[in-house]
Amino acid sequence: xxxxxxxxxxxxxxxxxxxxxxxxxxxxxxxxxxxxxxxxxxxxxxxxxxxxxxxxxxxxxxxxxxxxxxxxxxxxxxxxxxxxxxxxxxxxxxxxxxxxxxxxxxxxxxxxxxxxxxxxxxxxxxxxxxxxxxxxxxxxxxxxxxxxxxxxxxxxxxxxxxxxxxxxxxxxxxxxxxxxxxxxxxxxxxxxxxxxxxxxxxxxxxxxxxxxxxxxxxxxxxxxxxxxxxxxxxxxxxxxxxxxxxxxxxxxxxxxxxxxxxxxxxxxxxxxxxxxxxxxxxxxxxxxxxxxxxxxxxxxxxxxxxxxxxxxxxxxxxxxxxxxxxxxxxxxxxxxxxxxxxxxxxxxxxxxxxxxxxxxxxxxxxxxxxxxxxxxxxxxxxxxxxxxxxxxxxxxxxxxxxxxxxxxxxxxxxxxxxxxxxxxxxxxxxxxxxxxxxxxxxxx
Amino acid sequence: xxxxxxxxxxxxxxxxxxxxxxxxxxxxxxxxxxxxxxxxxxxxxxxxxxxxxxxxxxxxxxxxxxxxxxxxxxxxxxxxxxxxxxxxxxxxxxxxxxxxxxxxxxxxxxxxxxxxxxxxxxxxxxxxxxxxxxxxxxxxxxxxxxxxxxxxxxxxxxxxxxxxxxxxxxxxxxxxxxxxxxxxxxxxxxxxxxxxxxxxxxxxxxxxxxxxxxxxxxxxxxxxxxxxxxxxxxxxxxxxxxxxxxxxxxxxxxxxxxxxxxxxxxxxxxxxxxxxxxxxxxxxxxxxxxxxxxx
Numbered sequence: 001x002x003x004x005x006x007x008x009x010x011x012x013x014x015x016x017x018x019x020x021x022x023x024x025x026x027x028x029x030x031x032x033x034x035x036x037x038x039x040x041x042x043x044x045x046x047x048x049x050x051x052x053x054x055x056x057x058x059x060x061x062x063x064x065x066x067x068x069x070x071x072x073x074x075x076x077x078x079x080x081x082x083x084x085x086x087x088x089x090x091x092x093x094x095x096x097x098x099x100x101x102x103x104x105x106x107x108x109x110x111x112x113x114x115x116x117x118x119x120x121x122x123x124x125x126x127x128x129x130x131x132x133x134x135x136x137x138x139x140x141x142x143x144x145x146x147x148x149x150x151x152x153x154x155x156x157x158x159x160x161x162x163x164x165x166x167x168x169x170x171x172x173x174x175x176x177x178x179x180x181x182x183x184x185x186x187x188x189x190x191x192x193x194x195x196x197x198x199x200x201x202x203x204x205x206x207x208x209x210x211x212x213x214x215x216x217x218x219x220x221x222x223x224x225x226x227x228x229x230x231x232x233x234x235x236x237x238x239x240x241x242x243x244x245x246x247x248x249x250x251x252x253x254x255x256x257x258x259x260x261x262x263x264x265x266x267x268x269x270x271x272x273x274x275x276x277x278x279x280x281x282x283x284x285x286x287x288x289x290x291x292x293x294x295x296x297x298x299x300x301x302x303x304x305x306x307x308x309x310x311x312x313x314x315x316x317x318x319x320x321x322x323x324x325x326x327x328x329x330x331x332x333x334x335x336x337x338x339x340x341x342x343x344x345x346x347x348x349x350x351x352x353x354x355x356x357x358x359x360x361x362x363x364x365x366x367x368x369x370x371x372x373x374x375x376x377x378x379x380x381x382x383x384x385x386x387x388x389x390x391x392x393x394x395x396x397x398x399x400x401x402x403x404x405x406x407x408x409x410x411x412x413x414x415x416x417x418x419x420x421x422x423x424x425x426x427x428x429x430x431x432x433x434x435x436x437x438x439x440x441x442x443x444x
Numbered sequence: 445x446x447x448x449x450x451x452x453x454x455x456x457x458x459x460x461x462x463x464x465x466x467x468x469x470x471x472x473x474x475x476x477x478x479x480x481x482x483x484x485x486x487x488x489x490x491x492x493x494x495x496x497x498x499x500x501x502x503x504x505x506x507x508x509x510x511x512x513x514x515x516x517x518x519x520x521x522x523x524x525x526x527x528x529x530x531x532x533x534x535x536x537x538x539x540x541x542x543x544x545x546x547x548x549x550x551x552x553x554x555x556x557x558x559x560x561x562x563x564x565x566x567x568x569x570x571x572x573x574x575x576x577x578x579x580x581x582x583x584x585x586x587x588x589x590x591x592x593x594x595x596x597x598x599x600x601x602x603x604x605x606x607x608x609x610x611x612x613x614x615x616x617x618x619x620x621x622x623x624x625x626x627x628x629x630x631x632x633x634x635x636x637x638x639x640x641x642x643x644x645x646x647x648x649x650x651x652x653x654x655x656x657x658x659x660x661x662x663x664x665x666x667x668x669x670x671x672x673x674x675x676x677x678x679x680x681x682x683x684x685x686x687x688x689x690x691x692x693x694x695x696x697x698x699x700x701x702x703x704x705x706x707x708x709x710x711x712x713x714x715x716x717x718x719x720x721x722x723x724x725x726x727x728x729x730x731x732x733x734x735x736x737x738x739x
Contacts, residue, residue, distance in 0.1 A: 068680035071692035
């Protein structure tokens with residue numbers, strides 16, 4: 001009896017195994033039809049492109065699109081191993097931790113210039129300066145798809161309760177300064193050890209930690225970083241203006257006490273959550289992706305301009321998401337057809353709703369985006385976006401090589417300052433030293 | 445019938461079942477209670493969050509008991525076409541069950557060989573098998589990925605199942621140790637009765653190895669059920685994802701609020717098979733010990 005049972009299982013499992021082997025290995029290139037793989041994070045605001053495929057394939061009968069997915073945290077590792085195994089996708093973007101310059105310096109990206117002879121950015125209403133972000137030495141490596149900016153979200157309920165006037169949306173309003181914002185924040189803050197009572201006026205999450213001094217007119221990296229492929233020749237963490245900028249940033253938590261401590265943020269929103277969502281933060285300087293879920297917030301939300309700070313030129317971080325074609329792609333031309341389709345006005349307009357509120361790079365489609373948030377005037381969002389573009393600087397993580405390692409260094413070392421255990425002037429020399437060693441090692 | 449003299453002292457003084465309450469015991473009890481509460485708190489949050497609606501899940505301070513019980517979170521997991529939870533559950537079960545079958549079949553055969561047949565090189569071979577334990581998965585990740593991709597198994601469940609049919613060093617070690625403890629006399633008796641070598645394995649060794657096999661089954665199932673890296677590498681489309689990938693995907697976007705309530709509901713459902721397997725296999729475990737009580 002037992003033996004028969006055992007061999008039955010053996011047979012079943014063998015059959016299953018063999019049956020599975022047969023599938024999968026079909027050739028994709030029958031009758032000149034090519035398959036383009038589009039690799040993305042498995043999140044509705046990215047995977048919505050699947051819904052556009054039938055329409056695209058009808059218009060381009062010789063191209064098939066296959067979407068492959070991975071969770072955000074595992075996006076990079078899956079991409080790296082797929083490329084190592086010569087099984088990489090055709091089209092993807094910097095949706096993981098790594099950024100453009102990292103991809104570029106690893107030689108992952110295809111130069112699109114030869115295929116872009118009759119491509120005009122103006123046909124797709126893409127501003128020329130956005131196209132420049134993904135050029136190196138005049139060669140184009142990426143086509144912009146979405147453009148996020150920095151915005152100042154504020155909790156209207158807390159403003160009403162404290163009797164503070166809403167902040168303006170106009171970047172040219174000269175009365176809206178950093179000091180004014182801090183002053184507002186003071187009125188909104190209830191600094192208490194009791195978590196249920198405590199609330200804070202401002203969460204200044206402007207850019208990543210190494211970019212933040214830029215708002216105060218200080219640059220952590222030398223100017224040549226932005227032209228030489230994201231490799232700084234000099235680090236300025238020992239310069240007085242950079243030290244001063246960091247002191248200003250962290251004085252918001254520890255001297256002025258208008259910003260939440262990391263302990264508070266974690267206790268109200270978990271390890272990676274945004275404390276603004278708890279309704280305990282008056283204003284939050286964040287990337288505009290936070291707007292996408294604003295319809296689910298527990299409170300009324302408003303959007304305002306980032307106030308005028310010490311740096312007159314840069315007040316907003318731009319996060320322009322591009323699409324890349326990978327170097328190993330066998331069909332870069334067809335891949336580009338798919339990308340071009342995704343940035344047409346019609347598709348970009350459709351994508352806003354399908355994605356749940358991704359800001360289109362196509363400025364004509366953007367008009368529709370501005371009008372897609374409950375309880376926020378379209379004209380206000382438009383004004384904030386236009387100001388942010390005018391005073392914007394591209395996010396460092398898109399421009400620097402080995403950014404994930406650099407960013408991690410800043411996060412780890414500055415944690416002591418954020419917790420109030422260490423002083424800025426003690427920590428910055430440590431970062432300076434470690435960053436130098438890191439850059440020497442990776443840029444050899 | 446003889447009359448029982450109830451008044452007579454019992455031959456052995458009967459110990460009162462309850463020991464008198466001492467401060468030590470009370471403090472001990474309170475401490476244990478505290479630890480229990482601390483241990484159960486995360487579980488409590490998982491269960492309550494799974495029953496909150498999307499507004500309440502963000503409320504601060506969090507409510508201890510949901511104001512309205514949103515049972516629809518559970519049904520939404522199966523009806524929401526963007527999540528494909530049911531399909532992913534199925535995939536995980538297929539991988540888990542076949543992995544257990546594969547590991548048990550292959551590892552027990554190899555372990556039987558190592559335990560029963562001794563040649564000059566068997567120790568060396570056993571060492572070789574054990575040395576594969578030292579290889580971390582990332583070291584074999586890319587070559588294995590290449591192999592399975594070349595075989596056209598990319599984006600199927602096969603790369604997750606097949607390796608289990610080629611034995612697992614850890615399980616071979618575990619089973620060999622167990623098989624070695626089965627007395628030789630049993631095998632001699634079997635041979636006298638005309639058992640073939642395979643029958644010695646299938647009809648004699650395996651039934652006696654209940655506890656060891658149950659342990660192997662539990663370990664293998666849990667490893668495969670929880671594995672995230674391998675499925676992430678091999679699986680591309682949502683309908684082929686296993687549960688860990690699906691769950692990771694649910695909180696994968698920094699651009700959006702994670703649906704914590706759905707995620708918690710999904711977590712509860714995904715921990716069920718492990719709990720069930722554990723309770724069932726644990727009984728087998730004890731049974732096994734009773735059955736093999738040869739002295």
